[in-house]
Amino acid sequence: MSDLLRATILVSAALLCQAAEPAAARWEGDVQIPGKELRIVIDLAQDSHGQWTGSAIVLGFGIKGAPLTDIAVKESDVSFTIKGALGDPKFKGRLAANHTLTGDFQQGGNTAPFTLQKAGEPQVDAPRHSTTIRRELEGAWQGEMDFFGTVKVRLEMANQPGGNATAKFTLTRTRDNPLPLNLVTDEGGILTLQATDAGITYEGKFRKEANEINGIFQQGPIEVTLVLHPAAKSGEAARP
């Protein structure tokens, strides 16, 4: 083997090794914000279809299992966003052969460097998914609650062909405020609706004898009773 060929093979092998550093792993490290270090654990994995999934833990901030979105892995370049925590910060980094992922952390228009070290296999927190709901819950519901004054509520729920339910929650004080719900579940006899971005949860039980959903509307520590009855006609009853 010529020296030239040997050198070419060695360089190619080195490049292959560098490119082969897998992103799928648990990554631990910190973001060097001026005056503080933000300790972070990132789990990145690929599902059976090759789709990237991930979750984040931010120590000291009460954040565990926040989902990662916009995950992009291209050769050594890795980028993702922590969704629904810390103001949705973005990570743009680069994998290195020494098992590190380094780059920039962007939040609130500020940028700081981060350094993460590979720390084993990924342990992605699977996000909760919506479920189907009982047939008698499908349709439009309405009610009123005392939440810093009277608020009218309209809820529309339906099972989708794929199997999971979707819902539309509209709060009306002086104007309609539709709440973007990210989770609808009907498990153990309890209907749960969540609008994570707004920090709002509604948990209710269907009372067949009264044909009503009796539940608690919660935003942060504030809990108020909200009883929903079938709306008389879709699109009319919830108008202010």
Add this chain to the structure above:
Amino acid sequence: MRIPMRISAIAFAGGMLGALCHGQPMFRGDAAHTGVYTGSGPRQLHGVKWKFATGDRIISSPVWYEGVVYFGSDDHNLYAVDAATGRQNWKFSTNGPVPSTPAVAAGIVYFPSYDGKFYAVDAQTGKLKWKFATGGERRFEAKGLHGMLPKNQTFPDPWDVYLSSPVVAQGAVYFGSGDGNFYALDAASGELRWKFATGDVVHASPAYDSGTLYFGSWDTYLYALDAASGKEKWRFKSGDDPLIHNQIGFQSSPAVVDGVVYTGCRDSNVYAVDAATGKQKWKFFNDYSWVITSPAVTRGKVVFATSDSSLFRVADAATGKEVTKQSSKAYVFASPAVAGDVVYLGVLNGTVEARDLNSGKLLWEFQTETSRLNRNWVLTADRKFNGPMLSISSWRETATGEMDRQSTVGSFFSSALIANGVVYIGSTDGYLYALE
């Protein structure tokens, strides 16, 4: 109507006409608390004339009296600083923070401290004249306040930052207290003339007009009392918040102009109330954002700002209809001060804003060094509060931690004083700034 206070013979004799060019030496510039300073301030910022360091944050607003600036600091001291040079004339030590604005009358400086005492100090020498013990200070508190956990725990409110600033009239000095009482003391001797019990903490400051005192309490009421007797003339009910006690109480101090009392409220309204009857004339709702600022009232306009929504607003004094709205970048607690056609406003992100009174447009900004450094990313790149980085846990630390982190950028809780073309204002970075 503005009631002329004592016009110092010394001021005339000494040719210190400047002493008459900026209102009276008390919170909001006069007894009616209009927030209007005669004379003018800088329409353009040329720089920092001087800055004076204290040992802790400054919440107090400075007042000007015969060439000296008086203000309190959380380092427990009241300071007298030469307005021209920024040199300390004297300091007077108490046993608690002094987040109130002193009033000066007849050569005596009056102020309360968090040590539960009310002090009268010689303005020239800084020597104690007398002191009076109230029932003791405390902050507003409530169970599950602002949604803090656990719900059944009582929390003091970290945003109850001010103490009541006194007003001097009719030979008496008037102020509220954390013990729930409103006091009238003889200005010369410190003897109690009368006291009036409200249902909760009184940290808002009284306005005085035509023999009547107006002030708000955390018990949801705005009161009008006869200054001579302490008898209640009327009380006006504001909003309540039994859920988390967030939208309740008065921190804003009223202004009284042409028979109308204007005040902000933590229930998110600015109220205009008939001074004679206590009947509401109008209210201006601010979408659940507190109005801590005390409104400035001038030329038929009510000037105020909001906390969370961070808005600079001007309403028509007669109708309450909005005239101007501009966005400040962060919460505003400091009250707007008007001089000429310019409004000066401290913002909690460590910025002082100067705005055109008519348009509300920004003329200039001053930013503290600590705000520029932005340690811990308290601010976003565009100087808004960086909420996700501020609130770590509502369980372990309460809201105090969040508030302390906010204050690291040199927040301006202090309201500006404008005297002889200079803006004086205190910051939580511990400095009193003189801007020109």
